[in-house]
Amino acid sequence: MPVHKKIRAYFSPEKKLxxxxxxxLGFYPDNISLYKLAFRHSSAAxxxxxxxxxxxxxxxxxxxxxxxxxxxxxxxxxxPYKDEGFLTKMRSKMVSRAKHNQIAMKLGLNQLxxxxxDRFGSKPSSINGxxxxxxxxxxxxxKGYKFAQKFILNRIINVHIDMDxxxxxEVDFKSKFIEWAQKEKKEFEYETVVDGTTVxxxxxxxxxxxxxxxxxxxQHLSKKRAEQxxxxxACKKLDI
Numbered sequence: 001m002p003v004h005k006k007i008r009a010y011f012s013p014e015k016k017l018x019x020x021x022x023x024x025l026g027f028y029p030d031n032i033s034l035y036k037l038a039f040r041h042s043s044a045a046x047x048x049x050x051x052x053x054x055x056x057x058x059x060x061x062x063x064x065x066x067x068x069x070x071x072x073x074x075x076x077x078x079x080p081y082k083d084e085g086f087l088t089k090m091r092s093k094m095v096s097r098a099k100h101n102q103i104a105m106k107l108g109l110n111q112l113x114x115x116x117x118d119r120f121g122s123k124p125s126s127i128n129g130x131x132x133x134x135x136x137x138x139x140x141x142x143k144g145y146k147f148a149q150k151f152i153l154n155r156i157i158n159v160h161i162d163m164d165x166x167x168x169x170e171v172d173f174k175s176k177f178i179e180w181a182q183k184e185k186k187e188f189e190y191e192t193v194v195d196g197t198t199v200x201x202x203x204x205x206x207x208x209x210x211x212x213x214x215x216x217x218x219q220h221l222s223k224k225r226a227e228q229x230x231x232x233x234a235c236k237k238l239d240i
Contacts (some may be wrong), residue, residue, distance in 0.1 A: 017112070023109050026155065029140045034059070038134035041127055045149075058061050058136035063137030064095075066145070067177035070094055070152045077164075092235070093166045094157075096176065100129030103160050109135065126183065173231035177208070180240045190227050194219070206230045210238075 021035055029035050038056050045055035071094050075087050093099065104110060109131050140148040157163075171187050181188045187210070194205035204223045208216030208230040216234030220226040234240070 008205065018110060022195075025139075025151070027143075029138075029142055031138075034138040034142050035135070038063075038138040039109070039112045039114055039131055041113060042132070043116040044114045056131060059134035059137035059141075060130050061137070062140060063133035063135065064141045066136050066148055067095055067133065067152060070149050071157075073149075074153060074157060088236075089171070090166060093169065093171050094161060097126055097129050097179065098176075099161075100132050101126065103156060104132040106126035106160050107132070154213070171232075173235050174228050176240060177231040177234055180235075180238070181210065187212075190230065192223075196221065196223065208234045210234070 010194045017036065018032060037054065038059050040054065040056050042053055042055040042057055045053035048054050068091070070231035071091050072087070075090050075094075079087065079090070105128055110128050113117060113127060113131050115127060123175065136148060136152065139151055143151075177188075180186075189209045191207040191209055193207055194203065196204035202221050203219045204221070204226045205219040206217070206223070206226045207214045208218075208227075215237055216232075218226045218229030218233055220229060
């Protein structure tokens with residue numbers, strides 16, 4: 001660690017944030033303003049231009065893309081003989097909203113988030129995961145892709161993700177879809193097209209509708225399993 005970075009952090013008006021980030025991330029930021037922005041939820045942000053707020057939403061968008069790219073590259077190399085379907089499911093588990101929330105809590109990012117709880121009553125369930133994605137966006141802009149990639153591999157995947165558990169654990173796509181629908185305030189319905197109890201092949205055929213439009217379709221001998229498969233189909237189409 002260059003001495004000048006430590007000295008600059010010590011005399012910075014943001015000394016406390018510098019120190020917290022050094023403890024969490026293992027390095028001192030160069031552009032501390034990026035990291036301040038990464039932890040500012042939209043509820044605590046101000047309008048700066050034509051409805052655009054100085055919140056972490058743009059960094060969140062960027063960080064989500066960086067994480068997805070790093071994870072895809074990691075899985076492609078780790079599983080050279082697995083097909084696209086397997087890799088897609090593994091990536092979905094590793095970059096899920098629940099996983100990002102979990103990682104954020106393990107890193108202690110919840111202690112750094114700036115939010116106005118009065119704006120929405122209580123903190124939304126995704127606020128910690130959003131801050132984690134925004135943080136990765138900040139690291140990418142501050143240090144570059146290679147540095148961000150190394151950070152994700154060495155300090156996130158190798159430390160906080162159990163790959164054996166990820167590989168064997170099934171994703172609850174129905175819960176994932178419902179969480180998204182509630183967050184986005186969308187009306188949804190699992191429509192039974194064919195009732196398996198009334199047909200010879202016993203197959204349930206379901207559509208999943210959002211605001212009246214079909215976004216998922218599936219069939220299975222089990223109605224519950226058909227709902228899971230329709231939810232998985234919807235999650236892929238809606239990029240949830």
